[in-house]
Amino acid sequence: MRNHTSLTRFILLGLTEDPQMQILIFIFLLITYMLSVTGNLTIIILTLVDSHLKTAMYFFLQNFSFLEISFTSACIPRFLYSISTGDRAITYNACACQLFFTYVFGITEFFLLATMSYDRYIAICKPLHYMTIMNPKVCKRLIFCCWMITLFIIFPPLSLGLNLEFCDSNVIDHFACDANALLKISCSDTWFIDQMVIVGSVLIFIMTLVCVVLSYMYIIRTILRFPSVQQRKKAFSTCSSHIIVVSITYGSCIFIYVKPSAKDEMAINKGVAILTTSISPMLNPFIYTLRNKQTKQALNVLVKKIILLSRN
Template sequence: MENDTGRVTEFVLLGFPIGRKEEILLSAVLLAMYILTLAGNLAILAIVPTSRQLHTPMYYFLCNVSVLDIFFTSVIIPQFISNLLSGDKTISFAGCITQCYFYFFLGTVEFFVFTSMSYDRYAAICTPLHYHTLMNGWVCTHMVLGCWLGGFLSVLFPTILISRLPYCRSNVIDHFFCDSGPLLELSCSDTRMIELMDFLLSSVVILCSLVLTIISYAYIISTILCIPTSTGRRKAFNTCSSHLTIISILCGITIFIYVKPSQKGTLGLQKIPAVLTAIVCPFLNPFIFTLRNDTVKGALKQCFVQLKDVVVHRVLQCQRGSVAVRKALHGKF
């Protein structure tokens, strides 16, 4: 649809070419994954502040990852589920640009935070005597603020340029959310400068994060191999394996999608990889970071024990109160 000035006022998100029954089934799966993603990340945000053994820089960064995953999935999944269930696959122009901006903003911040986590692991394993000096509260706070500010500024200007493009070819986006590549495909103006800018920004963010992480883990692995006991080596590897697994998956998929001069020739191949980065990875993050971490599992068990004690105490209080009320009533009558 276009308004009086010829500007597109809404887009149509085609999503996946599946039947109505499959759309309902997919929406149910997405809803379940969304609820589990929220529950897992909210559990981390609840456990870390209440468990003294988790008051370390690593879990401070992990809390930021959980916040990012909650926002990231909330930008994509509710709109996708709404489109699947209602059959109305339209999204307003403002909503589309907003979704595009927050998708790249939050994704960029997550890469920066994961890179900061790799430096934290390097400092903890390679320079343990200086760890608390290198990663004190002031440093961690400013690192996280730098991640959020860097993500906000790096994505802002390209998104403004995309929002000012004329869209006269069509308003149908062959994707399940408003990605930059499909949007640029619909514009009737020359988008080569924006495509080049996207390519350079993606390359800097993703490849620099990958290179810095590889350098950090090269030092980490060489240090771990020098640990004399197998128990010490296993413990050191366990603290890093979750982070390394997630960032390897993210970098591999995003390099395939975005680190190329133009995405127009491969738009049809990007939907499944985009599902992995936008939906599956945020869903897996809390489970990978908790199920493979003995410290978090111990803190989680402790929280359940404390919760059980609180519930039992409340139940006993209610029982005593009801007994007292019955005795009072019996005394009156």
């Protein structure tokens, strides 16, 4: 991302020019960001301190919560600063870093969700072998693979993107550094990078979605074979939280590619970006804790301990 005049900064247009709307957006994003960090941090603490939450499922949930905090922190605090100060400028290096971390954390989430669906498949379809198959060593390797595959996919287009030239404009029509918005204002030939981004996005989406769908096909088939209704309900309840999170994540991504017109493309992208970077990370901790007895019990125990310590 360089040009003939040594470009050192970009201007982020944000979401709106209306001062009153900016205040509402600032309050909304501040609240959702605080809830996101607090909720996901609570899950991380619970999975670390509670002995009952030491299974593979909660290990993956702990990593997912870390990714959620990192993902929302990569862009929301910078946007809040921009709204509060009116400073829409972002340096070239800061933009490149924001772009890198946003995509790394976001893409890794997709692979982790696919891994979590495989974990649920083993738990329900092969319960007697669950502890053997999903042992700590295997879980760590799966997390490592999620990160490595993400980096392998993201580095080629990113390395090419660092050589883009910007001649006419440095104004980005977005509230954060976004690949599509940057490609639009570049005066370089971006056709090859565009194709790489499209191919990479499709591969990530299809690979992870196929893994999720196949896992749940086997899960549903196995659950339907259970003799009692109570067993079926219990099995479905262990998957319900993950299904909801998967639906929100994949649903928002599908929405990006279902565009009514080219004119509304960027407005829709910004709207979906707000959904994925602020609302989804806020909802996920509540989905997992409110629909899971073990996490609710662990939370109650932790709260009681904190109250007792504060009294003493």
